[in-house]
Amino acid sequence: MIAQAIFYALAALTVGSALMVAFSRNIVYSTFALLGAFMGVVGIYILLAADFVAMVQLLVYVGGILVLTIFAVMLTAGIADVTVSNRAVGTPSAIVTVGIATSVMLYAVMRTPWHVATTVTALPTTYGIGNAFLGDYVLPFEVASLVLLAALIGAIVISRHEAKE
């Protein structure tokens, strides 16, 4: 009963914030609503017994990506008045596209008989995740560090202001 109440509260926080991200006319409000969406998702992760992933989400999304997004919003002046409509895809066709995609996926979710384990356990996960990263997943782990290095250098190269001759 308590778990159910917590789930619905977190879902309401997440969906409400996502609604504001999607429909707010002001990009600054959207950015701050993204904070609520990320925090709600952190709570959902904790509810799913993923303590380590929840903390990674808190550090990387809230501490990194969101701060970066706010910086970008503040650094680009005069963006608050950009309207919501898009020339390429108008709001009606976007609603149709999203409606079709959502109904197909909802049908798939509801009709598929998912194999669910009989007993679900909530144990600390850090030990197992660490062993998996340095065991079965050691090659993707090393490639990931290469990707991050490439992203770091690429971001510097792209955003560096070229000195005029």
Next chain:
Amino acid sequence: MGGGITLNHFLVLSLVIFSLGLFTVLTRRNAIGILMGVELILNSANINYLAFAFYGGGKYDGQIFAIFVIMLAAAEAVIGLAVVLAIYQNFKTIDVGATETLSG
């Protein structure tokens, strides 16, 4: 989990977040707004990974994949925002409709 929360609850929640993210990506003209929609979509995918990992018996593979998704989202945000700032320096706007110098 007690309290009658099933796998479908989490799948439907993630579906709602995905739909809102897709709507954001399709309707925003603001490049930063499009990036925020992409973040919502990636979060909904992560909820799916963790829900299947939890209800599938507590293996770690789903959580590993969620961490990889978070890592790639961080790289994507860095590159995307660098591109947005470079566009802003050149065009003085980040309206994606205005940056069409290549469209003949």
